[in-house]
Amino acid sequence: MSGMSSRMSGRAARRAGLPALGVALLVLYPLVLPLLFSANQARYWTLSIGSNSLILGVVALSLIFMSGYGGMVSLAQASLAGFAAYIVAIMNLLPSSTATGATIGFGWPPIPSAIVALILATLAGALVGAIASRSSGIYFLMLTLAIAVGFFYVVLQNYEFFGGHIGFAQILGPTGQPRANPIAFYYMCLAVAVFAYLGLRYLVRTQLGLTFQAVRDNPRRMRALGYRVSLHRIAIFAIGGFVAGLSGVLGVWYRGNISPGVVDLSRTIDVLIIAVIGGLGYPVGAFIGAVIFVILDVFASSVEVFGFSFDERFNTLIGLAFVVIVLVAPHGLVGLVDRGWKGTKRRLSSSRAPATAGEAAAGPAGDATEEGIPAPVDPIDQRDPGSTGIGNS
């Protein structure tokens, strides 16, 4: 008995401990860099690797949240992030300070601009949801893709509001120029990423979060229990829009500018690749995937395989990495580690089966509620096929 209880408490400790350890390492990260590198290099690792990964991780997190808990792979998340970035620019700048002579602009400070951007990104997410969640499967993918592409052309061709192909420049966040104060900017990104990650982990155990998973598992039954399923689908899009908006706000402050290139199709694909590399079923995979993506992006030029240089061939490299991961680890890198770990544990415990029977029995539900996302689902939304069929009595 004592052995079992100590194992149980060890498991609980690991659950609380692992995220805390991760956050601690991320907090220490920019402080350690100057000890290892020159000031320039330390700044590079703080901003271009660290902050950039966190920003990309947050938008990938919004996709993983929606696909894992809502069963909906939305291709509009990068566009919602870009939409928030544009709103920050419009709220933050004055028309006179823009290169294109935009007709609106408010000159608001960064934080109020960001709040407006987040509210509008949430509403835009809900709107995308209201349109897209009426369909399912390949049509759902196509609709979200169409919205993404449509938004790209709107900002490209509209000069009054979105600055056309030039966009906006000189947008500063609350920490000023990222290059002038990289550590402050990094900590802001870290705080937002931790907020988004913990916030979603909290949310999925609330009434609303449970309804998302139930709608994913069985929308027909949800209707029969008194829920208006379409509203819950819209709600998950709104939350996905909010989280993507967080990434967009940080992104525009990171770059200092916004142009249509930030919402083009390749960004949508980037987000999808990051989520798949990390693991679509695992929220933390968003950040793991983002780090790998950014590092491949940065070091593609210095990679050489059998004399073949990947300089200027980042897309080839990331494409290869993507194919390898999909083939070798279809649940992403986090899924690979998670499954490997559980497999080892099972082998270990099966060799002492009698002592761990209680733990094994408690296993499925505990794992389902605390780690990762229960019941890996087909990423494409499976709408209830039975609701329009003939009753089979």
Add this chain to the structure above:
Amino acid sequence: MTVGSAAEAPAPALQLQGVGRRFGALQALRDVTMEVAAGERRAILGPNGAGKTTLFNVVAGDFPPTSGTIRLYGTEVTHLQPHRRTRLGLTRTYQNSQLFMGLSVADSLYLAGRGVRSGRFSMVRPRASDPALVHAREVADIVHLGDVYDRAVGSLSHGQQRQLEVGMALAGRPRLLMLDEPAAGLSRGERTMLTDLLRSLPRDITIILVEHDMDVALAAADRVTVMQEGSIVVEGTPDTIQADQTVQDIYLGHSVGAHHG
């Protein structure tokens, strides 16, 4: 016939008036008129393809009838969306369990109880003392799932999943409970448990039951409706139904005497 009596006596739990449902060339339901009194236990029998589940789906609102009207405790619900009917007190189970395989028993029963109440979009975690959680726990004990309360639904046995199916319908505090073959695939012991459960439910819940198992159906029912090819053939008490020659011909077969003898 109906309006006058409805004003005096309490409205029937369910009132169907000439309900029909057509799927293309197939007339799955044909002019179904029936009334189930509040508190009654009604069994619906009939061979495969008789339209029993179609009737359930039409009453629950999965699809509207192509003709006729449906009243729930006097309120017309013919074209009401399914979730609205549930909030009016109609809950149901399915012939093939419709469960949330990724959630736990606790979460499923909690959601089932919350669907008919406000706060469905709450973003605050429920406390352990939350009435909805307490209610979920009570329902779990009623359907004998207390021991597997925290288990994932996907890891339950078939029998336990059928119990959860009934539990989720009960958790919505129904006035009208519709059970579609609740005993399907259950062992003898589990069937007895189900019959006892149905008998133990208070009379302020009206029950309509589709069941192939005659022992379960006749033990639980006050009245029996027999359907064939989308129409009601005969209606009566279990005794008269068992004795009815037409029923024996179309549904029970001539071996029924031997079976019960």
